[in-house]
Amino acid sequence: xxxxxxxxxxxxxxxxxxxxxxxxxxxxxxxxxxxxxxxxxxxxxxxxxxxxxxxxxxxxxxxxxxxxxxxxxxxxxxxxxxxxxxxxxxxxxxxxxxxxxxxxxxxxxxxxxxxxxxxxxxxxxxxxxxxxxxxxxxxxxxxxxxxxxxxxxxxxxxxxxxxxxxxxxxxxxxxxxxxxxxxxxxxxxxxxxxxxxxxxxxxxxxxxxxxxxxxxxxxxxxxxxxxxxxxxxxxxxxxxxxxxxxxxxxxxxxxxxxxxxxxxxxxxxxxxxxxxxxxxxxxxxx
Numbered sequence: 283x284x285x286x287x288x289x290x291x292x293x294x295x296x297x298x299x300x301x302x303x304x305x306x307x308x309x310x311x312x313x314x315x316x317x318x319x320x321x322x323x324x325x326x327x328x329x330x331x332x333x334x335x336x337x338x339x340x341x342x343x344x345x346x347x348x349x350x351x352x353x354x355x356x357x358x359x360x361x362x363x364x365x366x367x368x369x370x371x372x373x374x375x376x377x378x379x380x381x382x383x384x385x386x387x388x389x390x391x392x393x394x395x396x397x398x399x400x401x402x403x404x405x406x407x408x409x410x411x412x413x414x415x416x417x418x419x420x421x422x423x424x425x426x427x428x429x430x431x432x433x434x435x436x437x438x439x440x441x442x443x444x445x446x447x448x449x450x451x452x453x454x455x456x457x458x459x460x461x462x463x464x465x466x467x468x469x470x471x472x473x474x475x476x477x478x479x480x481x482x483x484x485x486x487x488x489x490x491x492x493x494x495x496x497x498x499x500x501x502x503x504x505x506x507x508x509x510x511x512x513x514x515x516x517x518x519x520x521x522x523x524x525x526x527x528x529x530x531x532x533x534x535x536x537x538x539x540x541x542x543x544x545x546x547x548x549x550x551x552x553x554x555x556x557x558x559x560x561x562x563x564x565x566x567x568x
Contacts, residue, residue, distance in 0.1 A: 287478035288387035291356045295385060304545045305365035310555045312368025318380065325400035327384065327393050332401060333360055335367045335378040344377045345415035347565060348402050348443070350431075351380065352422030352450075354472060355394060355480035358385045363421060369558055374566035377411045383427065386480035394480075395491045398427040399434040406441045417445040417565050422516075422544065423476075425451020429494040429523070432503055442504045445568035447561060449509045450546050453495040454519040456487040462515035467544040473515075495523050500530040507535045507564045509557070511542035535564065 318333035336344065347370055351363040360382045367378040381401050383394040398420075406413050420428030425448040435442050455477060462468070481487050490497035506527055510520045517538075527534040537560060539546055547554040 284478065284482070287475055290475055291385075291387045291479040295357050295359075299359055299361075304548055305362060307551070308365040308547055308554055308558070310365075310369060310551075310558060312370075312372035315368055315371055318364075318367070321379070323381075323401050323404050325397045325404075327389070327397055330384070330397050330401060331382040333367070333380040333382065335371050335380065337371050337375070340375065343410060343412045344375055345417070346405050346409065346411035346413070347374075347376045347378045348398075348405055348416065348418045348428075348431075349378055349380045350383065350398055350418075350420035350424030350427040352420075352424050353385070354476050355386055355423045356476065358382065363424075366419075366421075366558070370562055370565060373559070373562045376417075376565070377409075379405055379409075386476075386482075390479070391481050391483065391486060391492055392489075394427055395430040395434070399431040399438070399440070402431045402435065402443065403438075403440040414441075416441070416443045417447070417568050418443045419447035419449065419561075419565070420451065421449040423452055425449055425520075426453060426455070426492075426494065429453060430491045433490055433494055433497055436502050442502075444504060445507065445565060446504050447507045447509070447565060448520065448523075449561070450511055450514050450516055450544050451508070451520050451523070452516055453523050454493045455481050456493050456496065457519070460515045460518065462517075463513050466513055466515045468515040495519050495526065500526050500532060503527060503530065503532045505533040505568065507537065507561065509537045509539065509546060509561065511539045511544060511546040513541070513543040514546070516544065537561075 322329040524536045
C-alpha cells in the first residue's frame with residue numbers, strides 16, 4: 283500500500299500543470315507584470331527555489347509577502363497561485379515571494395514546514411525589499427505551512443510576520459473523520475492519500491507543526507485572517523483555529539464564504555474578485 287500511495291502522489295504531482303487551472307481566469311490585476319524571477323533560498327533542507335514577483339515601475343523597496351501554494355502536499359506547482367501573486371503586487375504594492383517547497387513522496391513531513399519557516403526567516407534578513415514589513419499567506423496545504431511557519435518562528439525566536447493569511451487551510455492532519463456536505467471537493471480518499479504519503483509517520487501527525495490546531499498555545503501568534511468555505515471539508519478545523527486564536531488574545535478576522543467549496547475563488551467572477559480584494563486589503567493594511 284505505501285508504494286501504491288507514493289505512485290498516486292507522483293502521478294498527481296506530474297500532472298498538476300494539466301489538472302490545476304482554477305486561477306487562470308482570476309487574473310483580475312497584474313496581468314501586465316513581467317514573469318517572476320527565480321531565487322534560491324537556503325534552508326535546513328537545501329536551497330529552495332522561489333518565484334519573485336515585483337512591479338519594475340515601482341521606485342524603491344517594497345514590503346514583502348511570502349506565499350505558499352496549495353496542492354495537498356503532493357503537487358509542486360507554485361504557478362497555480364500566479365493569479366494571487368500578481369494581484370498582490372498590483373493592488374497592494376508588494377514584492378511577493380512564491381515558495382516552491384518540496385512535496386511527497388520524495389520528501390515527507392516536516393520538510394516543507396521547515397522550508398516554509400526558513401524562507402520566511404530568510405526574507406526578513408535578506409533581499410532587496412523592506413525586510414521589516416513582512417506578511418505571509420497560504421492556501422489549503424499552504425495554509426498549513428504558513429501557520430506552521432508562524433508557530434516555528436515563535437518557538438525559534440525568529441521574527442514574526444505582521445499578518446498570517448490562511449485560505450481554506452489544513453490545520454489538523456491527525457483527524458480522519460472530517461464531515462462535509464455530499465459532493466464536497468476534497469474526498470476522504472485524498473485525505474487518506476496525504477496521510478499515507480507526506481504525513482506517513484502516524485505518531486508525528488499530532489505535532490503542532492503538522493497540525494497547528496493542536497499547538498499547546500497560540501499566544502503571541504501574529505494577527506490572522508482566516509478564510510473558510512461553507513462546503514469545504516476542512517472548514518471545521520479552520521473555524522476551531524479561529525476560536526483558539528481569539529481565546530489566546532490574537533487579533534483575528536474570519537471570512538466565511540457561503541456556498542463555496544475548497545476552491546473558494548471559483549464561481550461568479552465578481553464575487554471572487556471581491557474576496558481577493560478583501561484579502562489584499564488586509565495584507566496591505568498589515
